[in-house]
Amino acid sequence: MGRTQEERRAETRALLLAAASEQFAHKGFHATSAEAVAAAADRTTGALYDHFGGKSGLLVGLLEQWLELTIVDLAGVLEVEPDIDSRLGALWDGVIRRDSESGDAWLLLEFELWLHAVRDPEMGRVGAERFESMRSALAVGLGEWAKELGFELPAPGDELAVQIIALLLGAAFQYRLDPAAVPKATVVGGLRRLLGLKVDHLVDVTT
Numbered sequence: 136m137g138r139t140q141e142e143r144r145a146e147t148r149a150l151l152l153a154a155a156s157e158q159f160a161h162k163g164f165h166a167t168s169a170e171a172v173a174a175a176a177d178r179t180t181g182a183l184y185d186h187f188g189g190k191s192g193l194l195v196g197l198l199e200q201w202l203e204l205t206i207v208d209l210a211g212v213l214e215v216e217p218d219i220d221s222r223l224g225a226l227w228d229g230v231i232r233r234d235s236e237s238g239d240a241w242l243l244l245e246f247e248l249w250l251h252a253v254r255d256p257e258m259g260r261v262g263a264e265r266f267e268s269m270r271s272a273l274a275v276g277l278g279e280w281a282k283e284l285g286f287e288l289p290a291p292g293d294e295l296a297v298q299i300i301a302l303l304l305g306a307a308f309q310y311r312l313d314p315a316a317v318p319k320a321t322v323v324g325g326l327r328r329l330l331g332l333k334v335d336h337l338v339d340v341t342t
Contacts, residue, residue: 144186147176147178147182147186148186148196150176150177150178151172151173151176151178151182151183151186151187151193151196152193152196152197152200153176154172154173154175154176155167155172155176155190155193155194155196155197156197156244157175158171158172158175159193159194159197159244159247159248160243160244160247161243163247164190164194164247164250164251167190168190169183169184169189169190172190172193191255191257191258194248194251194258194261195258195261197244197248198248198261198262198265199265201265218284219280219284219286219327219330219332220323220327222280223322223323223326223327224319224322224323226299226303226326227303227306227319227322227323227326228319230303230304230306230307231307231310245304246308248262249262266300269296269300270293270296270297270300271293271296273292273296273299273300274291274292274293274295274296275292277292277295277296277299277330278292286330286331286332287331288330288331289329289330289331295329295330298329299326299329302322302325302326302329303322306321306322306325
């Protein structure tokens with residue numbers, strides 16, 4: 136049975152986003168042409184402009200895609216993992232897994248997006264909205280964790296969300312250059328400190 140037009144458009148969009156992610160990460164946003172992205176996706180430049188309006192639209196699409204993945208990952212951690220250390224470890228695993236599954240594309244692209252966002256007011260707005268959504272989702276999750284697992288947050292959830300995201304991204308940048316210097320237990324221990332939990336109660340999170 137032939138695919139519908141909607142299905143074909145969805146496939147084209149996904150291929151263009153995947154190609155843009157790799158091209159922008161390894162060559163840089165400004166050094167990558169719309170034509171190069173379209174060719175890597177085996178699609179026409181016209182299709183790229185039809186779906187995204189240009190390279191900046193691709194960046195917006197990548198931001199939106201990553202936001203959805205982040206929220207899905209956070210929801211999955213909340214529903215599956217039984218204790219706080221497992222949940223904090225799963226947050227870290229999500230960062231490292233996404234990077235390892237794409238070579239080093241995730242972290243490189245994260246930095247490339249940030250560089251472009253701070254130079255372009257419109258992209259800066261989109262990037263800020265992305266982080267706001269991440270912080271909001273994490274703040275809600277932290278509040279639910281505290282109620283379920285019986286501990287008190289040492290600060291408002293929105294403040295803790297800023298600090299946790301900062302720790303995760305900062306640790307990820309160090310991990311990319313020297314994995315041995317950033318073991319999982321160190322990251323989870325830092326997250327426990329942010330939540331006001333004793334680090335000497337840290338369970339085995341090496342697996």
